Amino acid sequence: MQTCCSDTSSNSVVLERLSWLDRLLPLWILLAMAGGLLLGRLVPGLRGLLSNVQIDHTSLPIALGLLLMMVPVLAKVRYGELGHLASDRRLLVLALVLAWGLGPLLMFTLAWLFLPDQPAFRTGLILIGIAPCIAMVLIWIDLAQGDREAAALLVAINSILQVLLYALLGTFYLQVLPAWLGLDSQLVSFSFWSIAKAVLIFLGIPLVAGFLIRQVGVRTRGIHWYEQRFLPRISPLALYGLLFTIVVMFALQGEAITANPAQVAPVAAPLLLYFVLMWSAAFVVGARCGLGYRRTAALAFTAAGNNFELAIAVCISVWGISSKQALAGVIGPLIEVPVLVSLVYLSLWLRRRQ
Numbered sequence: 052m053q054t055c056c057s058d059t060s061s062n063s064v065v066l067e068r069l070s071w072l073d074r075l076l077p078l079w080i081l082l083a084m085a086g087g088l089l090l091g092r093l094v095p096g097l098r099g100l101l102s103n104v105q106i107d108h109t110s111l112p113i114a115l116g117l118l119l120m121m122v123p124v125l126a127k128v129r130y131g132e133l134g135h136l137a138s139d140r141r142l143l144v145l146a147l148v149l150a151w152g153l154g155p156l157l158m159f160t161l162a163w164l165f166l167p168d169q170p171a172f173r174t175g176l177i178l179i180g181i182a183p184c185i186a187m188v189l190i191w192i193d194l195a196q197g198d199r200e201a202a203a204l205l206v207a208i209n210s211i212l213q214v215l216l217y218a219l220l221g222t223f224y225l226q227v228l229p230a231w232l233g234l235d236s237q238l239v240s241f242s243f244w245s246i247a248k249a250v251l252i253f254l255g256i257p258l259v260a261g262f263l264i265r266q267v268g269v270r271t272r273g274i275h276w277y278e279q280r281f282l283p284r285i286s287p288l289a290l291y292g293l294l295f296t297i298v299v300m301f302a303l304q305g306e307a308i309t310a311n312p313a314q315v316a317p318v319a320a321p322l323l324l325y326f327v328l329m330w331s332a333a334f335v336v337g338a339r340c341g342l343g344y345r346r347t348a349a350l351a352f353t354a355a356g357n358n359f360e361l362a363i364a365v366c367i368s369v370w371g372i373s374s375k376q377a378l379a380g381v382i383g384p385l386i387e388v389p390v391l392v393s394l395v396y397l398s399l400w401l402r403r404r405q
Contacts, residue, residue: 076194076290077392083294084385087301088308101303112299117186117360118257119292123285124189125261126268128203141340142350146205149333149354150183151212151220157328159224161321163234172318174225174237175366175379180325181220183209184356185254187384190293191356191391195398197348203258205353210254213361214247221365239369249361300384308382318379322386330355330394334401344402351398355391359383 090097104111158180166173185206192202225237268277301308308315333354337347363380370376 077389077396079290079294080297080388080392083297084301084388087298090298091302091308092310094302097302101299110299110303113296113303113360114252116292116296116299117253118260120289120296121186121189121254121257121292122260122264123282123289123292124193124199125203125257126264126285127193127282128199128261128265130200130203130262130265132200133204139346142201142205142342142346143208145333145336145340145342146208146350146353147212149329149336149350150205150209151216153332154183154325154329154354155181155220155224158321158325159228161325165321166317169317169375170235170237171370171375172314172379174239175362175376176318176321177224178221178365178376179322179357179359179362179380179383181224182213182217182358182361183353184358185210185213185250186358186360187293187387187391188352188356190289191352191395192349193289194392195348195352195395196345196402197352197398198345199349201346201349202353205349206254207258209353210250213358214250217246217361217365245364245368246361249364253360297384297388300381303381308378308385314378315382315385318382319386322383323390326355326387326390326394330391334398344405348398348402352391352394355394357383357387359387 101110101112155177159177162173162176162180166176189199189202189206193199221239225239227236229236265277268281272281330351333351334347337350342350359380362383363377366374366376366380
């Protein structure tokens, strides 16, 4: 991994060395989304096959795709630097305020503004907004050449807070706050263990795997071999895992989305605004607070991303796999993936402008 200064001076060189997989990533992602939607629509019984084997209400193929996606990124993290990052109070405070203060409140507001008469979709959006991302966000930060160590630290903190706060925030934004404002409220019960289990599966396993791979590789072959030869070989696996996850995710709900595309629009609008507003606010705040590009990028994508896997699992456990609440969770990645990929390229453009 290069230092911030050397990254800035050689940014154009780095971009020129990108593989075709990296350079054409938006195209591959769009093709994966389209392929998943078509498979879900055209192949009878595929949805049932993919849903038969589950881990905490999440399809096993999706779980495997997420693990494949996260392990190479977490194997790049220099874990010895996390202690230094933990002392950066500006980064931690900004991340907590944005992800756990502004994010849920903004999604609540957008959900009620755009979906006042659609309680099921509105509930699904609110449950998305209270869960910061702990999976795909690592990919976005890595692609944007953000600070991987900051990303790992923020993801770990958000994971712990999800276990402790998700049920409380869900109750507050679905029951307490609407009642205070004279709005309709939703009575929902959350399983603390289900939330903890989802976090342990989708972050704990790849985090331990990435840490062990790095420790073994560095100790047996040395840091130079590990970072200059081994990491470049396994890095494409993260993007393969991302593309595979997208195909499976959209195949699961392809029939529901393509059968009635009009129902996507009311959910898509608040999601689009949410991603853009959260990323923009975090990027501006991080830059003005002097975090530097790499930590600012980590902060921005951490603030903008959401844990759709957890939100979908909760919606399925409470309302069922065919519910509109679960469908709202699936529409989320349909909007998030292309938007955040676009923001990755915007981030790199802003970096070159510095």
